Amino acid sequence: MSVAITYEYAETDEIGIKHTAAEMGIDLVYVPFRKISAALSEEGYGFRSMGRNYIQTIEDIAVILNRAQSKNRRLYAVSFFEALSKDVLNPSSIENLCSSKFRTLLSLWKNGISIPKTVYIPCDPHGFSTNEREVQNEKDITNLLSRELDEGVVVKPDCGTHGVGVQLAKERKALQKIIGRMEPSLLNPIGVLAQEYVDKWFYDLRIIVAKERGKSSYCHPKAMARGGFADFRTNTYLGNKVFGVDLPLSIRKAAEKCGEVIGQGCKSWVLALDAMLEIGDDKIIEDECIESLFIETQPLFEAVNEVKRNKRRIKNFDVWNNKLETAYQKYKDTEAYQKIKEIIEESINLKKHTIKFHEANSCPEFWEQTRLTAEINIGESLLKCAQSLI
Numbered sequence: 001m002s003v004a005i006t007y008e009y010a011e012t013d014e015i016g017i018k019h020t021a022a023e024m025g026i027d028l029v030y031v032p033f034r035k036i037s038a039a040l041s042e043e044g045y046g047f048r049s050m051g052r053n054y055i056q057t058i059e060d061i062a063v064i065l066n067r068a069q070s071k072n073r074r075l076y077a078v079s080f081f082e083a084l085s086k087d088v089l090n091p092s093s094i095e096n097l098c099s100s101k102f103r104t105l106l107s108l109w110k111n112g113i114s115i116p117k118t119v120y121i122p123c124d125p126h127g128f129s130t131n132e133r134e135v136q137n138e139k140d141i142t143n144l145l146s147r148e149l150d151e152g153v154v155v156k157p158d159c160g161t162h163g164v165g166v167q168l169a170k171e172r173k174a175l176q177k178i179i180g181r182m183e184p185s186l187l188n189p190i191g192v193l194a195q196e197y198v199d200k201w202f203y204d205l206r207i208i209v210a211k212e213r214g215k216s217s218y219c220h221p222k223a224m225a226r227g228g229f230a231d232f233r234t235n236t237y238l239g240n241k242v243f244g245v246d247l248p249l250s251i252r253k254a255a256e257k258c259g260e261v262i263g264q265g266c267k268s269w270v271l272a273l274d275a276m277l278e279i280g281d282d283k284i285i286e287d288e289c290i291e292s293l294f295i296e297t298q299p300l301f302e303a304v305n306e307v308k309r310n311k312r313r314i315k316n317f318d319v320w321n322n323k324l325e326t327a328y329q330k331y332k333d334t335e336a337y338q339k340i341k342e343i344i345e346e347s348i349n350l351k352k353h354t355i356k357f358h359e360a361n362s363c364p365e366f367w368e369q370t371r372l373t374a375e376i377n378i379g380e381s382l383l384k385c386a387q388s389l390i
Contacts (some may be wrong), residue, residue: 001062003386004029006077007069013379014067015317016367020379026387029057033068033077045084063087063386067363071099071159072186074363087389089382090362091266098271098362101158102193104262105358111261113254114356116276117196119148120158124190125182142176145194152197154232155179157187161361163235168197198356201279202290203227203344204234206272206370207247209259210381212388213267217259219252222374225344229291236369241294241301243341244332244373248352251275255357262360268385270378272364277347278354284346296336303327308368328372 003021005028007014021028032049039046047054064081066088068074078092090098097103102120109115125138145153153175157165165187169175184190206224211217228240236242247255255273263269304327313320331337364370366378 001390002027002029002060003063003065003383003390004031004057004061005065005067006031006033006081007067008032008034008073009069010314011069011365012313012317012321012367013365015314016321016371016377017065017067017379017382019317020377021383024380024383026383028065028383029061031057031061031064033073038080058084058086061086062390063089065089065382065386066095069363071095071161075099087267087386089386089389090269090271093264094262094266094269094271095362097262097264098360099159101156101160101359104360107261108258108357111257113258113261116154116198116356116358117149119145119194120191121145121194122191124184125179125192136180138176138180141179141192142172145175145179145192146172149194149196154195154197155182156193156195157185158191158193159189160187162237163233164237166233166235168232195358197232198276198278198358199280200234200276201283201347202229202234202287203243203347205245205247205275205277205348206364206374207251207255207275208270208272208364208366208370208374208376208378208381209255210270210385211259211263211266211268212385214388217256217263219247219255219259220374220376221247221252222376223247224370224374224376225341227340227344228294229287241297241340242369242373243337243344244375245341245345245348248349250352251348251355254355258357258360268389270364270381270385272361272366272370272378273357274359274361275355275357277351278356279347279351282347282351284350285343290340290343293336293340297331297334297340300327300331300334304331324368325372332373 036049066077068077078088078095081088105115105118127135153169155167167178203225208220225243225245226234226240234240307324307327371377
């Protein structure tokens, strides 16, 4: 029985997983999950593309790595393959939790894990009454949020990623304006989700936890810190820089507990956790000093981004990957990078008791950043976890 991988499009993460599998001596089978027909009938099931029947391929598979980039498509994929009695990494219970920020936070809160204060209001800003009259709810929603959260309210799409749609309202008028512009969508199917503003200084953390069958959960000793001053959001898609930092044992243990809560007793899983520390006024250095260090790193970090933007990175993956690794190493070798890394690590150790977990990602991107900053090839974790299920 073999290990398979399914996805919509081959991005660098998926090519990286295939390369990692080859290095580990694993014959990784590809199963598409986009232009195929998944058919169900009294006679059984079908799974075909225009040019190929995949039934025998699926019959020979023991475990499937679900790398569909779309959250919704990932949910359909795991549901289909689990119905065929296949082990899927990650399982459907994890995918269902991670597809909603509120469900994730509810599960963490229930199990005593520190999260930012969160408010969910299951009411859309605009709607219709039973007699078809249009109803404006933004004022009531704003009042409800203002009762629970102090000034500094972060409004988030429940199913969003990459920081898209995340907005900060520093006062009531701005909050009502943000809510008034909201409409139901795939990223925010119903209602309004908001959190307290956590004064995390200039960075947050992406922490990787994994579990192989028969073993305890494991948190990687390093994390990827994402940082910058241009926006309160530190997501890398918004241009923030990345740094590999060592984690204190207490944070690693807290992350392992988070993974176990989200894993819900599943045999094996791999997760990326997003976390913040409440730094507040406990800054160990002035912002201006860090900003000057960021400026020093900018040319080499831009060189990294230039490599990442190469449109031929998939076709010429090996050449592109070598260039990316070289560019990252030059960036990491700068004195400014090392100083920022040390500042973040000192800050983490000082405020480790304030850690708050605010999101879990069941299909984390890793090849272009996490692997080269935090030295975590998530492909290895995925493949080891998959093998443990066979």
